[in-house]
Amino acid sequence: MGPLAQGYRYRHHGRADVPGLDAARAGNARIHHTPGRWAAEETWPSPRITTRKFYLTKDGLESDAGDETARVLKPLQTVGITAPRWAARGEDIDTEAPTDQRIDDARSLTFDSEPLEADFEILGQPVVTLDLTVDKPVAAIAVRLNEVEPDGLSKRITYEVLNLTHRNSHEFPEPLESGKRYRIRMPLHDCAHVLKTGRRIRVAVSTTYWPAYWPSPEPVTLKVYAGRSELELPVRPPRPEDKNLKPFGPAFVPEPTSVRTVLKRAPAPTIENTWDLTTKKFTIRHVRDSGRSCIDAIGTELWTTESDVIEILDHDPTSAKIDAQYSNEMNRGDWKVRVESRLSMSLTKENFVLVGHIKALEHDVEVFTKIWDRTIPRMLV
Incomplete structure (x- = not known):
């Protein structure tokens, strides 16, 4: 289990009204x-x-x-x-x-x-x-x-x-x-x-x-x-x-491929939970910036940024909405590409609604784009 306090902020507009x-x-x-330990049974399901x-x-x-x-x-x-x-x-x-x-x-x-x-x-x-x-x-x-x-x-x-x-x-x-x-x-x-x-x-x-x-x-x-x-x-x-039984040892993480930081990222990933007492809206904002790094074995530089906004009104299930945006950049020598994408998902009583946008760029020049808007029947969901 992990700590809620680390990387979380709560903002309250008006008097706080979140029990507990x-x-x-x-x-x-x-x-x-x-902490944990191993447990063993001779057969499973065990009598x-x-x-x-x-x-x-x-x-x-x-x-x-x-x-x-x-x-x-x-x-x-x-x-x-x-x-x-x-x-x-x-x-x-x-x-x-x-x-x-x-x-x-x-x-x-x-x-x-x-x-x-x-x-x-x-x-x-x-x-x-x-x-x-x-x-x-x-x-x-x-x-x-x-x-x-x-x-x-x-x-x-x-x-x-x-x-x-x-x-x-x-x-x-x-x-x-x-x-x-x-x-x-x-x-x-x-x-x-x-x-x-x-x-x-x-x-x-x-x-x-x-x-x-x-x-x-x-x-x-x-x-x-x-x-x-x-x-x-x-x-x-x-x-x-x-x-x-052998006790749990320390957590094992394989040695990663050599990755060198080229440009330190912005502040650490944050998740901000906001409760607006006036509208009864709950919003989660998640922002992550990987910074620029280089995989030395192949000489490729990487940079990823992510931003998610998740919201809902406490009295209205059809207000649920997720908006996610991502940018992935890769450079090596004279090769430089970036993919930008955005996906929004919302719903009505009858349907799920998806709106997507993806764009590919080479040397900051757009080479491909696609936009789609789909409505999917809920079918008792």
């Missing part, structure tokens, strides 16, 4: 590195793995289901701030891993266990089963499994997002009926984790996970029936043979 922001920022520096069940109740995560209670989540489009980017790379890794989940937890339905009385280890695929209703024909559900430290720091262990129109089949999606009760079984991503004494297990549920996933066509109100919803954890009992 200050606490989340204070805890970010402690999510940079998670040693057992299931520990918790029920999502009106009071949290408990061993008894208790009475049925409906918990309602009103729509918010900005849940997902703490999720990583797709395809984080290089020096972006530190700032693009999952961060302190409290900002998103505060804007989701959450179910917490009591502090654990003993350590236990999970290995495999946790499963969350939700009894729920929604009020729109197209809706998604995002489920996160977090571990909460005594001071409130919330760490994401694993998660999953499901378009509920795919509840029965990815090949043949079906619209939902407003108010109809569905029982949705959601296996989360496989994981290996030791849940520590004194910490709490948290299940967090939302209908959005932006910008990792595009929002549904309309704001969705979710109702989860506590007392009828469940969490199953794949518990791995201690195995004495694990102590004989």
Whole structure:
């Protein structure tokens, strides 16, 4: 996991209205590195793995289901701030891993266990089963499994997002009926984790996970029936043979091809998150400049700049928009080329809209350009 504070700035217009922001920022520096070790089983699936069940109740995560209670989540489009980017790379890794989940937890339905009385280890695929209703024909559900430290720091262990129109089949999606009760079984991503004494297990549920996933066509109100919803954890009992396994060594990074800096880049990559209280708009700006470098083995100079702007209004899923611009330059001897590209993606209730522009230049003279504008039906997405 990586720190949110490194490379991030928050700007608030008017009074801040992001629940959990200050606490989340204070805890970010402690999510940079998670130690680990090898674990081994004779076969997989392992017959040693057992299931520990918790029920999502009106009071949290408990061993008894208790009475049925409906918990309602009103729509918010900005849940997902703490999720990583797709395809984080290089020096972006530190700032693009999952961060302190409290900002998103505060804007989701959450179910917490009591502090654990003993350590236990999970290995495999946790499963969350939700009894729920929604009020729109197209809706998604995002489920996160977090571990909460005594001071409130919330760490994401694993998660999953499901378009509920795919509840029965990815090949043949079906619209939902407003108010109809569905029982949705959601296996989360496989994981290996030791849940520590004194910490709490948290299940967090939302209908959005932006910008990792595009929002549904309309704001969705979710109702989860506590007392009828469940969490199953794949518990791995201690195995004495694990102590004989080779420990993790230091991270190994192969020696790169000799690359010499020709011109130092601008300031380090930045990600700026802006919350405008007046408009309820959330904006992410990511700027990266590689500087000019030379691959000595072939004498080629490279220079890449990138700029992404990602935005959404908290009350309007169709306001979601991504605008990405890239410039890649390569020089060697009397050869000098540059490719500039821009892609904008937005959406309506019915369609995705893509507008692209690519331009190739040689010695700063344009030799090729293409512009396209495509509309893609959403088809229950």
